Amino acid sequence: MDTIKIGLLGCGVVGTGVVKQLISNQENIARNTGCRLEIKRVLVRDLNKNRSLDLPRKVFTDQADDIINDPEIQIVVELIGGIEPAKSYILASFAKGKNVVTANKDVLAAHGREIFAAAEEYQKDLRFEASVAGGIPIIQPLKDSLAGNRIKEVLGIVNGTTNYILTKMALEGKEFAEALAKAQELGYAEADPSADVDGLDAARKIAILASIAFRTRVSVDQVYVEGIRDISALDIVYAQELGYTIKLLGVAKEVNGEVDVRVHPVMIPNNHPLATVNDVYNAVFVEGDAVGQTMFFGPGAGELPTASSVVGDIMAIAKHIRLGITGQLTGCTCYYNKPIRPIGQLNSSYYLRLLVQDQPGVLANIAGVLSQHQVSIASVLQKRTLGHLAEIVIVTHEVKEADFMASMAEIRELPPVEKVDSIIRVESTNSNG
């Protein structure tokens, strides 16, 4: 039986999981791939750290070149994360004739085109199932079983930290700051939580999913992004009363040949499959012209779940090496060059919560401004009176975002309007964006 040698760049949480899984499941893996997989070298920062992994000491190195320049290594597994040096290592690995598995959403969402071009130039495999939604198989199902569909939309809960925070807020009535503190205490959020709570992490993932779903390269800087810092416990309660759950979604749709791609809080109907995806779980909802509505649910992060995807990718590449077909089945599928649809062109319903003077004529005043901008009202609720102020919640019918935002700019200037507290987009399933 042939042996295929692997080099790991990085041995943090995911790397540790990959080593454990490759060792503990080696018999199955050998049966399935028809070859033995050997971890030849592992790049680490600190050679002296005690790792309690079942690998000889000589496997570890602090020099990336020991892996990239080793002609015996056929698969490089990049688990460093971030842009550099990960990007250089990946490109160098292809140039040295290696196949690459990566869990790195940052580099793929920013430099996907260049990385795929290098894979193609050197006819090597690039697999990246773990880069989106951790352990959930979603990249390969889109590229394989669902390949015969024209995808209409992808909606993803692809950031576990924010989903945990929103779940805590919904189920325990906590405010954002308190729920974030709890997430940090449990290790679900980092000390600087901005990449998660401001939506950047989700933006990277939806850029990758949109690229595959719509067969056109979408990079992270093309994604419209809002985070969840402004969501209040009150909005979550009012959303529930209206029959909605608030989730931070990555949204990607194709509308008249353009790609609508964005990350922001969304009110989704309580009976939507994504509405009950709670805590740190992730889920990706896919609608295709043939398959209809499907959803893929599971753990979006963690040592072994992420390792599950990485090991699946390694096994697929090992089979391709054995058959001499690397670079033939896993190439870039961005055949088209579709424009990005500006956020102003979005058609959506909106939820808004505002504080106004509690006096006659105010609502007529607001409704007048809305109607001047073609915004029609689906429902109005007066929620509470706070001294001389009244809290009003309005849900609109579908309207063009640019028109809605123009109406909001005017409404903010109306004398009896004290404050616009919240604006949240409402997703009605089967809308076309």
Added chain:
Amino acid sequence: MDTIKIGLLGCGVVGTGVVKQLISNQENIARNTGCRLEIKRVLVRDLNKNRSLDLPRKVFTDQADDIINDPEIQIVVELIGGIEPAKSYILASFAKGKNVVTANKDVLAAHGREIFAAAEEYQKDLRFEASVAGGIPIIQPLKDSLAGNRIKEVLGIVNGTTNYILTKMALEGKEFAEALAKAQELGYAEADPSADVDGLDAARKIAILASIAFRTRVSVDQVYVEGIRDISALDIVYAQELGYTIKLLGVAKEVNGEVDVRVHPVMIPNNHPLATVNDVYNAVFVEGDAVGQTMFFGPGAGELPTASSVVGDIMAIAKHIRLGITGQLTGCTCYYNKPIRPIGQLNSSYYLRLLVQDQPGVLANIAGVLSQHQVSIASVLQKRTLGHLAEIVIVTHEVKEADFMASMAEIRELPPVEKVDSIIRVESTNSNG
């Protein structure tokens, strides 16, 4: 660009969907596969039927040999269903050097070993994503992205008819017969509904999933099966009160090297991801040692959803033909020969509902019998009094099925026990069967 020619055996609901999708999405398909896919022949029963498909009349034939013996056809898509003549056609197709896509759960669950052996003998591809859970990608994810896992359990809502019936019973309080009539009216259930409601259809699908998950051949006759005819609206209400939803599940677990595989109604906790899968939707819940808990949700049947899976399979095979690697990546993965665990060895909790004489000492009597058989009681509820009879619901702790059933045989004979109305197994997630 090369053209790969396809022959369709059968042009009913799914076949019609496959033709439509191959034609309407041909540009994408050609970009993705690197070749043109041409439907050369379609086997139909009645050549004179008007089909409103965008295919020349000469494509249709009523002779299977026109497809099986045509040397130009490289992919045969078997959509006839049932055992014969489907099985003979599949075997003959391999013998004639063709690759096969099938949506046929019946033949795979009964004769999988023979069919896979033929695919291997002739080094051809066999793909069957549509055979389980219609449009949901589940076969390929298990074989690809999740391949690095040891699967612990697969729980599937894999029959849309029974899920529709149970949903109607739960949400509208209907009894089984009434919900079945509604399903028949809507075309979700056949005039003779037994394959669905008695669990045989689900048994075929769980046999296929168990074979892949545990890498050992499981055939349909090895699956323990109970259907949903005996579920009453009352049980569904009581289950809800206890925090459970009743679903017909295909269950497959590996326990100490043995495969526990069965289909029967199950009470699952309301917070289980499968509990909110309603109507005709299907879902497959998979737990692996690395990935943890994942779920795949979507439409389990229908013209275009099923065609989605079939077309994905055709595209994968087309790429393999182009690369000259048919039979190399898609072979049988049943490397092991694991015994089937007898149903009597199952460890489960049980819900039982019984009618007893409303008199002192009856419960003590029942509890005594249970305890003689090592059955310990988790909760007892007296639900209603009906004249001189009392309705009692008991939920047990985990116990061996053989012991539980022995206790039930004795309890049925107790003079004050009028009737044992229901026995339903209770699934506690993370139990090991």
